[in-house]
Each structure stands twice: as structure tokens, then as C-alpha cells.
């Protein structure tokens with residue numbers, strides 16, 4: 001047993017990861033205040049159920065064959081003697097059948113009454129294999145692998161709509177959004193499509209198991225002749241994964257996932273899921289108004305990040321990068337995130353922390369995000385109280401909630417660069433805030449937020465980008481008002497959002513720029529007036545040693561002195577000697 005105690009950012013999680021990878025041990029991450037969860041696993045495999053069925057149905061042939069129908073480990077469970085005692089005449093077979101059927105009905109009604117729905121659905125899905133032809137085999141591709149997304153499932157979702165509809169398909173789903181050029185289709189539940197790969201016939205089926213309490217489970221079932229098992233697993237599935245990547249690349253659709261986009265029904269599901277829409281934000285690095293050097297720095301940083309897979313491996317770091325975007329509202333933080341997503345073609349996961357109940361919920365949500373994605377937590381200073389790492393909780397504090405049932409900063413940090421951060425590749429994490437000073441230093445330390453980007457008020461070069469976006473004004477066709485606008489922008493705090501709003505008011509550059517000049521002049525007058533009023537207020541304030549800004553310090557100092565004196569007084573009692581000293 002080992003206890004690690006050291007300051008923030010000194011590599012506790014990395015050491016644990018290194019120990020686990022050196023020893024090839026699994027890691028169980030128990031939160032110190034967390035709830036212990038017991039997992040019960042049912043490990044009858046497909047083969048086992050098939051062989052149980054085979055042993056029950058084929059009661060002919062010699063005893064050796066009967067035993068061979070069972071997989072080796074089931075041979076231990078079902079003894080030879082039990083099989084020998086199975087009946088062989090038609091009448092005894094019929095009465096055996098009747099008694100088995102009666103027992104089955106009894107078992108089924110007991111199961112309906114006693115077993116929880118997920119367990120029932122698990123058992124019924126396993127029993128369905130009894131009815132598949134023995135020559136064929138079915139691969140079950142579930143949506144989730146443990147808590148993480150199953151990439152084969154996701155690839156099947158992309159690939160299957162591109163293969164021809166089978167004659168046996170009775171229904172399929174169609175959709176088209178504003179941005180899609182053509183209608184896309186998807187498999188409907190319980191429908192099949194056929195595919196052929198290197199002369200192997202394959203059948204895909206999409207199934208949804210409904211469960212009101214725990215939410216629906218989705219899966220694909222891929223059936224084929226069992227003699228092709230190696231080819232399907234070794235060649236066909238990798239082909240489907242590669243095709244899905246290529247299709248996504250061709251479609252160039254970036255998705256925006258949000259935990260708020262899933263239905264209430266899905267939310268109650270213990271494995272909370274993300275709902276998605278296509279990210280149709282047109283922002284690119286060309287359209288974002290910011291200093292050209294900063295833009296160049298960000299693009300180079302992103303390029304370096306995506307090509308550094310081996311580097312991250314070599315230095316023993318999870319392949320992820322954290323960006324902190326800070327600045328006043330309307331300076332383009334969201335636009336920059338969209339530009340990053342469009343540039344990298346990474347999906348965006350928009351996480352609203354206010355809707356996350358506890359660390360366990362957060363973990364489920366984050367584990368179900370995919371690789372090559374951007375996780376965004378906007379306005380991180382507003383959603384939760386970040387002041388204290390240990391007491392970081394949802395603002396709606398409920399004293400009745402146990403301490404283990406909370407969202408904590410440690411829980412989030414653990415995902416950013418703790419052990420959990422390694423559960424995925426090529427991840428970008430972006431936090432945005434209007435108040436960087438309000439963030440816990442633990443969040444800002446190097447290694448967590450690798451790049452801090454200040455999104456400032458509009459600058460002359462930012463204006464040039466906006467003028468080009470909105471009015472097609474470029475270096476070679478500069479408008480006579482551009483010089484005046486740039487001069488005003490230098491001396492006025494105006495956000496790119498405000499400038500953009502003015503430029504949108506007319507297609508006529510004279511009108512739009514004229515409006516912007518007036519707006520900037522008004523803004524400058526207002527801000528000068530505010531400054532004068534502030535200075536007048538300061539001048540009117542009585543001159544004391546305890547004005548507002550000094551008061552806090554004075555109180556702190558007083559408290560400190562009282563505490564010191566008390567401690568020294570205690571010392572005096574205990575030791576009989578006392579020395580007073582005061583350092584200010």
C-alpha cells in the first residue's frame with residue numbers, strides 16, 4: 001500500500017499510470033468520498049448458449065457427440081451422467097418436453113416478477129441465440145464498451161447507410177438538415193441490410209431494447225457463416241472502420257454534442273448520453289477577428305498537437321491539450337472554438353456543468369465522448385463555485401446530499417490531467433471565462449490549461465477582418481472611413497461583436513461605416529463621462545486611512561495580529577517564557 005502526498009502538478013497521476021503500465025495491472029479509481037460499486041458479470045459466451053441449445057435439442061447419436069456439443073467449460077458444469085439420463089423414446093420425449101415447457105412458463109413468470117428489467121433483457125438477448133442457425137454466428141456490437149463509446153458501433157452507424165438497401169428491408173429512417181446536400185438515411189430498428197465482402201455474405205440488423213427505467217440500449221448484430229469468423233473480425237470490421245473514417249472526411253460534417261440535447265427520457269438513463277446536431281457554425285480562422293500573430297500561434301499549436309502522437313507517447317503524457325479562452329463577452333471565444341473545430345474537423349462536446357449532479361455523472365459523460373474531439377466548458381466561473389478545490393460543489397447546495405454525491409473540482413481536474421485523462425486520444429479541452437482571476441489556481445497550472453488566450457477588445461487588425469467579412473473591404477479597396485474607424489477603435493473599448501453588429505446594419509459600406517463611426521464616437525463620449533464621474537466620486541470621498549480598497553487589508557492585518565498574540569499567550573503559559581514580536 002502506498003500513500004502519495006505532494007503538491008499540485010508534481011506527477012501523482014502520471015506515477016500511478018506508469019506503475020500500472022509497468023506492472024500491467026488494472027487501476028481501480030475510488031474517490032475518497034465516493035460510493036463503492038460492485039459489478040456482477042455474467043460470463044456465458046455466445047458459444048456457451050449455442051452449445052447448451054445444441055445439447056438439449058439433439059438427443060440422438062452417441063454419448064461422445066452429445067458431450068462434444070458443449071464447450072469445454074460447460075462440460076464441467078453439465079456432467080456426462082446427466083446427459084445419459086435424458087429420455088430417448090417419442091412419448092418420453094413428449095412428456096419431457098411438456099414438463100420442460102411447464103417449468104419454462106413458471107420460470108418466465110417468476111423472472112417477470114423477480115428480475116429487474118435490465119437483467120431480464122440481458123437473459124432474453126442471450127436466449128435469442130438458441131434460435132439462430134448453427135452454421136451462422138452473430139457478432140453483437142453494442143453502443144457502449146463499458147462506459148466508453150464503442151468505435152465499431154459508431155463506424156457501423158456511418159457505414160451502413162451507404163450500402164444498398166436489401167429487398168428484405170421494410171423501413172428505414174431518412175433525414176436532411178439545412179446544410180446537407182442530399183437526404184441521408186439510417187437503419188430503422190429491427191430492420192436488416194445485407195452486405196458482401198470478399199464473397200462473404202453478411203447481414204446487419206439494428207436492434208433497440210426499450211427500457212423505461214434504465215433507458216434504451218442500441219446495438220447492431222452482424223451475422224454470417226461461422227467459417228468466415230476470422231475474415232470478418234480480421235478484415236471486414238477494420239474495413240468498416242476505415243470506410244467510416246473516409247465517409248466522415250468526405251462529408252466534412254462536424255458534430256456539436258450537448259448533454260442538453262438528449263431527451264428527458266435519455267437523461268434518466270444511468271449512462272447519460274449526448275445528443276448531437278451538425279455543427280453549422282461558419283466561423284473559420286479567416287473570419288475570426290484577432291491579432292494575426294495570435295491566430296498564427298494557435299494554428300501552429302493545433303497543427304503541432306495533431307501530429308505529435310508519438311511525441312506524447314514518448315514523454316508519457318496523455319495526448320490532449322487544454323486551452324483557456326478569457327476575455328469580455330462578445331470578443332469571439334465561441335467563434336474561436338468553432339473555428340478550431342472546423343479547422344481540425346473535430347466534433348465539439350459542449351458540457352454544461354450546472355446540469356451535472358456529481359463526479360460519477362461527469363465521468364460517465366466524459367467517458368462517452370469520442371477521440372478527435374473538443375470538450376468545451378463555457379463560462380466555467382459562472383457554473384460552479386471554483387474558489388476552493390475541496391469544497392467545489394454545485395451552487396444549489398443541499399445539506400441532505402451526502403458528500404460523495406457532489407461535483408468537485410478534483411473530479412474535473414482528474415479528467416483533465418489525472419488518470420482518466422488517458423482514456424482517449426487527440427482530445428482538446430477548452431474552458432472559457434470572462435473572469436480569469438476568479439478561477440482556482442489548480443485549474444490554471446501548466447499541464448492543465450496549456451495555452452491561455454486573451455480575447456481582447458477589437459483592434460485595428462480585428463476591424464480589418466470584420467470589414468472584409470461583412471463589407472468585402474480589403475487592402476486594395478479601402479474605404480475612406482477606414483482610417484477614422486481604426487483611430488477610434490484604438491482609443492475605445494469596443495467588442496468585435498459590437499463592431500460586427502454595426503457593420504451588419506447595411507450592405508452599403510458608406511452607411512455601415514458611417515454608422516460605426518457614430519457608434520464609436522458615442523461609446524467614447526460615454527466612457528469618458530464614466531471616467532470623469534468615477535474620478536469625481538473618488539475626489540469627493542473623505543480622505544481616511546480606511547478607504548474602501550484598503551479596508552480589506554486592514555481587517556486582515558488586525559486578525560493576524562490577534563491570532564499571533566493568542567498563540568504567544570498560550571506559549572507563555574506552557575513554557576513560562578514569552579517573546580513578543582510583530583512584523584508588518
Ligand SMILES: Nc1ncnc2c1ncn2[C@@H]1O[C@H](COP(=O)(O)OP(=O)(O)OP(=O)(O)O)[C@@H](O)[C@H]1O
Nearest residue numbers: 287288289328329330331332333334335496497500
Ligand atoms: N473575434 C471575433 N471575430 C469575429 N466575429 C466575432 C468576434 N467576436 C465576436 N464576434 C461576433 O459576435 C458574435 C458573438 O461572439 P462570441 O459568441 O464568439 O463571443 P464570446 O466571447 O463567446 O461571448 P460570450 O462570452 O458572451 O459567450 C459572434 O457571432 C460573431 O458574429
